[in-house]
Amino acid sequence: MTEPPVLLCAMCDAPGKNVCSICQTIRYCGKICQTDDWNQVHKHVCKALTRDYPISERPSPSHKRAIYFPENHNKPLFTWLGFKKDGKLDEKDLPGDNEGVQDLAVFGKNDLLGRTLERPIFWAGKFKRDEEESEATSFVGASNRSLLVIDEELSIWWKGPFLAYSPTSDLDTSSLRHLVDILRRDFDCQTNDLYKKNTEGYATVTGVRANCIGDVQIVHRDDFESVDVPKEWISEPSAIQTPIMDLIGIPLIVRQVPHALQWKNRHIKPTTTPPTVGVFLGQADEYMPAESNGIIDILASSSITEQGTVIVIRKDGKPVSPAQLEIMESFCKEKAALAMTELWDRITKVDFEEHWKEAMEKNAGDEDFEGVVSPFDVYDRTPCAQSRLTSIDSGVLQIGSVGPV
Numbered sequence: 001m002t003e004p005p006v007l008l009c010a011m012c013d014a015p016g017k018n019v020c021s022i023c024q025t026i027r028y029c030g031k032i033c034q035t036d037d038w039n040q041v042h043k044h045v046c047k048a049l050t051r052d053y054p055i056s057e058r059p060s061p062s063h064k065r066a067i068y069f070p071e072n073h074n075k076p077l078f079t080w081l082g083f084k085k086d087g088k089l090d091e092k093d094l095p096g097d098n099e100g101v102q103d104l105a106v107f108g109k110n111d112l113l114g115r116t117l118e119r120p121i122f123w124a125g126k127f128k129r130d131e132e133e134s135e136a137t138s139f140v141g142a143s144n145r146s147l148l149v150i151d152e153e154l155s156i157w158w159k160g161p162f163l164a165y166s167p168t169s170d171l172d173t174s175s176l177r178h179l180v181d182i183l184r185r186d187f188d189c190q191t192n193d194l195y196k197k198n199t200e201g202y203a204t205v206t207g208v209r210a211n212c213i214g215d216v217q218i219v220h221r222d223d224f225e226s227v228d229v230p231k232e233w234i235s236e237p238s239a240i241q242t243p244i245m246d247l248i249g250i251p252l253i254v255r256q257v258p259h260a261l262q263w264k265n266r267h268i269k270p271t272t273t274p275p276t277v278g279v280f281l282g283q284a285d286e287y288m289p290a291e292s293n294g295i296i297d298i299l300a301s302s303s304i305t306e307q308g309t310v311i312v313i314r315k316d317g318k319p320v321s322p323a324q325l326e327i328m329e330s331f332c333k334e335k336a337a338l339a340m341t342e343l344w345d346r347i348t349k350v351d352f353e354e355h356w357k358e359a360m361e362k363n364a365g366d367e368d369f370e371g372v373v374s375p376f377d378v379y380d381r382t383p384c385a386q387s388r389l390t391s392i393d394s395g396v397l398q399i400g401s402v403g404p405v
């Protein structure tokens, strides 16, 4: 016999010691997770489950409780669905405007929590394939209003009515919680990393995605990720100023990336680690109000957590690596601690080079830093730049028929 499974919190990895006293169908580790879920999802369904859809009201043994997301209602609803002997949905039980719904997916896992679902959730909606044998689909209908109480983004993304069900068991409020995590993750994969998909066939530059604490703690991304983004980003203004790097001659462009929906309104564990690199490269004004006495606790600044995930590239289009950014960060952190712009004027490229040398010595043996060149020694390796290097004094180009630059 296998051990009985530990019943976990619906919001995190901790044991779910407490069960919701009203619906009795969802467990939490404690007050914080319960409140997080209540405010986002649970309050919309908790009472409806106990009041209108108790198991004692099951119309027949072949009926299972499902969750219905009407196209035009202000929240998700429970519903009873009948199943035939072969496990197929009995279409006569379909609520409202669900004629013609088809299965879109079967969700067996909540990736956000890294957990296999007790009951796989079937997800059905109205859609048509864009082309024969194509994966791409278009939904039939308008933005789903019942998802609007949970996330505006999900409401816009998912169109038409949807049904979540299991042919073999009842769904309840914890199924809805899993479903919200799953739909959010799907949304983030499709939209939040869109810059990656938009680079196909276009010129790109390599930068670093510095993830905010929520993306690291809740979505389990690395602190720094190497990313290729459209080259045209270098002609756009930086959303966040990077004064210290400007001073030493490595101007950067910092772009904010929307928060992952997956951690929206979730509790983040307190940490002493400064969340992102972006903070130290920029927002000098934030740490330096006019009345500053020169000593400001930059780590305690509330603007740090609000800044979120950023992507950092160089204005000159040369690549930036995670290891370089980490050292740039520690340099800016050290210099920002001077905390007065007058002192900043004394920051030089030489200071950075010294800092670089020390940091590389400190990180010797760490494979992330192996062979990393200083931001001052990075070459622009585009084919165009390579051919430019071959132009000779006589004005005749040695390779190809590339015109003068």
Ligand SMILES: [Zn+2]
Pocket: 009, 010, 011, 012, 013, 014, 028, 029, 030, 033
């Ligand atoms: Zn919890």
Ligand SMILES: [Zn+2]
Pocket: 020, 021, 022, 023, 024, 025, 026, 042, 046, 047, 173
């Ligand atoms: Zn409840």
